[in-house]
Amino acid sequence: MALEALLSTRAQRAFMLTILFQGIVVLTMVAVTFAFVRQGSCPGAHFNISDDMGNIVVTYAYPLNILAQTLPCYLALFALAEIFELLMAFDALRLRNVIQLIGILAFHSALIVFAALQIHETRTALVQMPGTTDFINGDGPGTLWRKVLPFLIVSPCIIAASLAVMLFWVRQLYFEFGWAIFHVVGANPAFKTMYQYYQILICLLKFDFFCFAGVTMQLLIVVLAASTAEFGLTIAAIPVVLFLLIACGYAVQREIKWLMSICLVIMLAAETYFIYKLVRFYEPASAFQYESTRATLTIFTIVAFLLLLTTFAIGVRCFTDFDKGLSKSKQHDVTAATKKYSHTPLPSPGEGNMSERQSSYLNGGQLEPRISIE
Structure with a gap:
């Protein structure tokens, strides 16, 4: 179907x-x-802004x-x-x-x-x-x-x-x-569970990007002066986090163990960055900088921290599933799988029902008799 x-x-x-x-x-x-x-x-x-001679400019x-x-x-x-x-x-x-x-x-x-x-x-x-x-x-x-x-x-x-x-x-x-997951991984319950964890991780990486972008945008536009060290630190964090998110998605899809290990370590390091920012929002020496945006920044930062922590946990779970037979399913999305499935010819009368056909998503294995698609 x-x-x-x-x-x-x-x-x-x-x-x-x-x-x-x-x-x-x-x-x-x-x-x-x-x-x-x-x-x-x-x-x-x-209020007026004047030049060096005392003349009102604007x-x-x-x-x-x-x-x-x-x-x-x-x-x-x-x-x-x-x-x-x-x-x-x-x-x-x-x-x-x-x-x-x-x-x-x-x-x-x-x-x-x-x-x-x-x-x-x-x-x-x-x-x-x-x-x-x-x-x-x-x-x-x-x-x-x-x-x-x-x-x-x-x-x-x-x-x-x-x-x-x-x-x-x-x-x-x-x-x-x-039937979307069935089209990709077949009827194997273990494959279905592993694929769902993979989907959750990819989804979390996308939302991690938005939360980080939201925190960074507020800091750079509203709070930080370009001459401060904190401004430079925030700018430097942007490529690091982008590399982390892209590399993690690529590593889990291709099941590259060494790259996934690096990404998991960087995730833990990034957590300390969010803790540092939360402290800065409320410590007396810097609290005045965040007065007009403290509530939003706090919510964004806490959510980003929790999302990244969840991403790390799910990433470890996906890492344990490497080399268990799901690599090909990860590299072909649902649209490709369903297109291939839909082009499989229907059996002619007398050749058995659909539950007895070979499934290309189970490496040619026989589907269980109870599985059928109406």
């Missing part, structure tokens, strides 16, 4: 359209918020760090998250990967938390004198904060509503992709 082509079913199309629609709405809300903040001004709330209506750092980073993170989620959804449908679909639901749930946190983070950046009615610095009626608050609230509400819709369609996709 051949699986349906990519995006050929109602469930697949609806799942992708749900993610696309909510992404457009959320990014619109964030962009409107940013536009209002850029345009906000009031008499007496300005006048800003509110603190420069708000315009140039916090809110643009918020917009960039949401854009990255929505694009990442859309690509992950397309990849999951292409591979008929139910595990990755479940991961997307978890990621989408985390977006609700992130959107809710940004209400607090934006207030911290905008409101300097709580209780006042100053357009820029206050939180009373008629202030800039009250103007953007409704748009900030819409984002988590839309994401939560879309999650409910996605849950319905993922249930449909679960049944639609029911």
Whole structure:
């Protein structure tokens, strides 16, 4: 039995359209918020930047760090998250990967938390004198904060509503992709378990990338000055982590033991980096740098730490499965396997039913009599 082509079913199309629609709405809300903040001004709330001769060069209506750092980073993170989620959804449908679909639901749930946190983070950046009615610095009626608050609230509400819709369609996709793993590894229960752990590891590596990118983006845009040693350390960590994620995926797919061993060791070293950053967020000497983004950075860093720790544990489990006969299955995705399977000719009358045919996914071995595909 051949699986349906990519995006050929109602469930697949609806799942992708749900993610696309909510992404457009959320990014619109964030962009409107940013536009209002850029345009906000009031008499007496300005500050000037002068040249060496004392002449005013430019006048800003509110603190420069708000315009140039916090809110643009918020917009960039949401854009990255929505694009990442859309690509992950397309990849999951292409591979008929139910595990990755479940991961997307978890990621989408985390977006609700992130959107809710940004209400607090934006207030911290905008409101300097709580209780006042100053357009820029206050939180009373008629202030800039009250103007953007409704748009900030819409984002988590839309994401939560879309999650409910996605849950319905993922249930449909679960049944639609029911034979996907069978097409790749056959009916062997041990192979099925090993392949599922492999899928989990690959899925975790993808989400590790997003969490690391989120932490790095916030640090480089909002917090760190280019002249500091911590800025250089953060820049240096980028290629190391990218190498780690790509090399680990390649090593587990090809079952390269020496490369997988190196990746597992680097994972443990990377864990110390996240612990170091968490300490920096709260130690008195540096806590002031992270005031407007501490909550989001803390959540991102803790999630990244836990994800990488889980990745290490699953990586060790996959390492123990090397050389047990699953290498070929890892190197051929579901679409290739199902295409090959669908081209196998049906038996002619009298030649036995499908349960008696040779399966090319079990190296020509006979399928058990109880296995049949209707």
